[in-house]
Amino acid sequence: MKLIHAAIAATSLLVPPAFASMDLAKKNACMSCHAADKKLVGPAYQEVAKKYGDQKDAVANLAKSIKAGGAGKWGPVPMPAQPALSDADAKTLASWILAGAK
16 A cells, blocks of 8 residues: 555656646746647647657657747747746646646
């Protein structure tokens, strides 16, 4: 029984709850330009997940893109860089986005 509880506790550290990721996205103004299921200024997170989810190292690549910003992947409007975002938070956001922002 202790092993089961330890496994559950370890898993909860690796997979952040969805509300925490949504709060992180709101805190960093991501939701000003993105929504889970519809295009705003930037693409819907579900479209991002569809486009990049099957790629090798998708989480790391998306986290890097979040921090660096960019232009041209989704149209003419550039995504501003987020250099103050920690690597851990960028990976958390990337994982959440690739899961469909649910």
